[in-house]
Amino acid sequence: MIGVSKIAFRDQRFFCAIAHLKKEVPMLVIRQMQVGSMAVFAYLVGDSETGDALVIDPADNIDGILATAEKNNLRIKYIVNTHGHIDHISGNREMKSRTDAPIIIHEGDARMLGNTSPMLLHMFGAEDSPPADMTVKDGDTITVGKISLKVIHTPGHSPGGMCLYIKGFVFTGDTLFVESVGRTDLNGSSASQMFRSIREKLLTLPDDTQVLPGHNYGRTSTSTIGHEKIYNPFLQ
Ligand SMILES: [Zn+2]
Numbered sequence: 001m002i003g004v005s006k007i008a009f010r011d012q013r014f015f016c017a018i019a020h021l022k023k024e025v026p027m028l029v030i031r032q033m034q035v036g037s038m039a040v041f042a043y044l045v046g047d048s049e050t051g052d053a054l055v056i057d058p059a060d061n062i063d064g065i066l067a068t069a070e071k072n073n074l075r076i077k078y079i080v081n082t083h084g085h086i087d088h089i090s091g092n093r094e095m096k097s098r099t100d101a102p103i104i105i106h107e108g109d110a111r112m113l114g115n116t117s118p119m120l121l122h123m124f125g126a127e128d129s130p131p132a133d134m135t136v137k138d139g140d141t142i143t144v145g146k147i148s149l150k151v152i153h154t155p156g157h158s159p160g161g162m163c164l165y166i167k168g169f170v171f172t173g174d175t176l177f178v179e180s181v182g183r184t185d186l187n188g189s190s191a192s193q194m195f196r197s198i199r200e201k202l203l204t205l206p207d208d209t210q211v212l213p214g215h216n217y218g219r220t221s222t223s224t225i226g227h228e229k230i231y232n233p234f235l236q
């Protein structure tokens with residue numbers, strides 16, 4: 001099965017499928033799931049032949065994410081965080097304890113895991129993440145089954161923010177949203193780095209690349225690089 005589906009856990013709606021990439025990566029499975037109170041998108045990315053998968057930003061509703069994995073015959077082998085902010089890492093501890101999957105994050109944000117302020121943890125009703133098991137840097141690949149995701153370091157929203165690229169798809173975390181971009185007013189943010197990251201590393205991807213953002217903030221839940229070049233008001 002191929003494509004991107006959105007499972008909003010409240011209404012269990014099935015979203016859209018992308019068939020034209022089937023020839024390129026026939027075993028690729030991507031599931032987009034909105035979790036938690038901050039409209040975070042968690043993603044399952046798996047290989048339907050081997051059943052191996054990774055989960056990106058399992059921020060909340062670990063029961064729902066695991067049920068989706070099971071329904072798709074996928075085993076979660078890695079937990080990958082696009083960056084170290086609490087709204088994306090708040091489910092790491094439970095996901096790790098239930099899957100035994102190692103946690104992967106960019107080396108620039110690794111120090112954030114286990115160092116979230118008690119106030120933020122209280123606000124999110126979350127436990128802090130265990131430390132990273134592995135760190136990655138720009139140009140590295142994360143392989144699960146026969147699927148390889150390329151690490152694109154996109155500092156700006158946070159120092160170690162990263163996007164993950166598979167031909168046809170890019171997971172953009174809090175760097176690029178549908179017709180918007182991530183905040184650059186936070187501790188560790190840099191607006192100039194952010195726009196350089198987006199211009200030089202994301203807008204240079206093929207126009208038909210599907211943008212899979214870290215929050216459901218747009219009119220639609222996915223976009224394309226070509227669409228963002230024209231319609232993202234922050235990139236004009
Ligand atoms: Zn963030």
Ligand SMILES: [Zn+2]
Pocket residue numbers: 085087088174214215
């Ligand atoms: Zn976020």
